[in-house]
Amino acid sequence: MDPMINDFSIRIATPNGTGSQTSNIVLHRALIRMGLAANSKNLFPSNIAGLPTWFQIRVSPGSWQTMTEHWQVLLPLNRATIGRDLRESQPGTVVIDNSDWKTADSEFEGFIRYPVPMDQLARQIENAKLRPRLKNLIYVGVVAQLFSIPMKAVEEALRSIFPGKESVIELNVEAAMIGFNYARENLTKADRWSLEEADQVGDKILIDGNEAAALGAIWGGVSFAAWYPITPSSSVTESLEKHLGKQREKDPEGKHRYVVVQAEDELAAVGMALGAGWAGARSMTSTSGPGISLMAENMGLGYYAEIPAVIFDVQRVGPSTGLPTRTQQSDILQVAFQSQGDTRFPMLFPSSPPEAFSFSWQIFDLAEKYQTPVVMMSDLDLGMNTWLSDPLEEPADDFDRGKIATDEVLQKIENWGRYRDVDGDGIPYRTIPGITLHPDVAHLTRGSGHDEDGNYSESPEVYVANLDRLARKIDGMVKDLPEPVREDRDKSLGVIAFGTSDWAVQEALSTIDAPPSYLRIRSYPFHDEISSFIADHDRVLVIEQNQQGQMAQLLKIDNPKDANKIVSANYYGGLPLSARFVADSIAELQGVEVQ
């Protein structure tokens, strides 16, 4: 049995709300301290305490940040799921269990078992009050001993979680040592998996996509945010508020140069964001699918009345309440054509925290320059899991607030009207109350039919011309939207994916001898490059995390002549997409003759 170094996954099953999350994060960070580009996925329930939760940590020579479908080491530490956890494990899996539970030996047949009497060991923890939480550190010590994680790395991980709290760190280390010592004295290594220090980390940072997006918003100059709490997007605005307090300079009187308002619902949250955008603040709201549904009508007003606002949609599993704590990419079609009437909403699809950061500062320019709501399409996997990522990069561009009808600008325009296409690009000059002071610019912004001067109109000609200008304006946005990332290889097959699916696709392609071409979409409306990629390939496989192939549908609308080339591989179970799913989907397609 050859040893396998730095290439396996550990799955830890615990009940939610018992303090195990800290232990799981300690293990993840201890591996990073060893120089391993370890990745973790938190599979948690929609519940405060009691329901099952799983945490899966992976190390790999390729530094992959994806979750594997199988795991090599299992810690089934939730009595409610131990049977299922063992059944779902493959033969030969290493199992570290709580032997005080007297689970029948027969349950462990075919596994490499390390029984640990965790309840008995917990009695050695002197602090009775903290014992229930500190008990979780025992399994950290056992894993550290069995797989050669230095206790120094464990201690450093704890220090990163509890900076400056030496007594807390000490209590945790003591608890971990109970497990470590037990394993050293009582367990004999019988499996092939082990860890060694490596050099995979470099200057990488550990961050979740929501925090990265929030930081991006600050660098993009957000000054107004309104939101309503909803999983998995709450931490966008929570970390926005935390970082604004630290990173945004106060005014000379020591007052905040921002406002964050927790609204009564998403109707109000987006209403406030649009009100602030109309009045000239860089404004945003954050939400998930159910909130997006509620925002529909007001977003339509934003489109038609041309009001800038930024909306962060951290997607979760629908329809309806769906699986609130699981991931999906299933708001694509809804957002693209949100609200009544002919609308189109620009969307950005970040795949990583650094991209969430850079798209996030850019999106405020896009919203103001094109005077329309723009939506950042993140998802739970990106938003709430931590990713070992490249550092965040300083914005390359200065703010672009777009066309504003200042008094100076108005002197140069002969026939200004709020909705008049002066420059031929479909983008009118917008007014900002209190900034645009010329007496001729005042008008009533409205969601009802309006002419070029903003006056009420029901004229068919005026209506059609206005709607067509809006379509032209949105089409013209493409040049400022993030371009697709394209890698051409063989013209027989091209793969298209977006957002977090990129990680699974990248890993899958690395395992295929003759990998297909690959294009990653980063924005909508689509760049021409995407049509040419489809045209250049005999078949195109669109991989996405929803049932209906929503991105594929959008691609078919824009590429009717090539629609029959487009096939879909859709994963919608709510777990992070695996490389195996992608590799299997490609293999299946490559095995099929072209019609």
Next chain:
Amino acid sequence: MNEEKAPATNTLGLTKADYKGLPSTMCKGCGHDRISEAIIQASYDLSLDGRNVLKMSGIGCSSKTPAYFLSQSMGLNSTHGRMPSFSTGAHLANTSLVPVGVSGDGDTASIGMGQFVHLIRRNPKLLYIVENNGVYGLTKGQFSATADRKSPSKRGAFPREESIDLCGMALELGASFVARSFSGDKKQLVPLLKAALSFDGLAFIDVISPCVTFNNHEGSTKSYTHQKEMGVNFHDPHYVAPQEPIDIEYEEGDLHEVTLHDGSRLLLRKLDQHYDPADRNAAYNGILETRQRGEILTGLIHIDTEQSALADSVGMTKEPLSSLEQGDLRPAAGTLQKVNDSLRI
């Protein structure tokens, strides 16, 4: 030949005509047009710079009216029932502007009830006018949630559900400025509007505004006749601008005097029945007792100048957020490096 007399001007040198809007498209005799006139009068008297006023509204007859006053002001005719949220955002984007929100009884008491309730809890600076006629006009005469159960429609049907008293609700929710008036009583409405425009916080005015087409018939409790017969007030309001002397005669003990945030004063001459409008409980009782008698209480029902307004309670800058620039908003070079460092394990 007589020289044409120059029209009167206010301290900004503007005439009353400068405060007008486009010609109204309301029905002839609509109460809403009288309210627009009162807004024009109050704004002229206060010498408001129209360019610093935000006209906000929802959807419905009432919400169309911002087009018909203050043509120099920018406005946002938003979605049905959502004027409060749009106003909150617009106000916070530039707290130096004066937001004037116009809504109706359908827009506020039905579809917009949630936003109305939370707006009051939040207390942003906003003059919030409900043009209350008890009926949906644009959709041809359905009952609204403020229609009284004893008030029949033109066809003789009665509302099946209890009516909502918006002033009572506002009091319950802790509103700091609650008033009710009548579109036909300019003498009362104009000083109330001036006080509301000078108030830092949410100033709510429920204005009974008869719908001449669908709800002005005999038996209606939102008709001109009914309001003239059953409207009661406990005080006569008189507005005195900052630094101006009191220009009415009164006896000692005759007045309640309220000093507003900008130094202006609202003088309330006590009538036969009266209470101190600073006393919330007395205001409640006033509403309840008059309602039991089938009367409609008007005037300044309650005022509390101590409550802090939203912009203060969030600790935000007085600089307009809308005019902040990259140098104010983007963290200094090198800050991101520190953030990256803090995220290394």
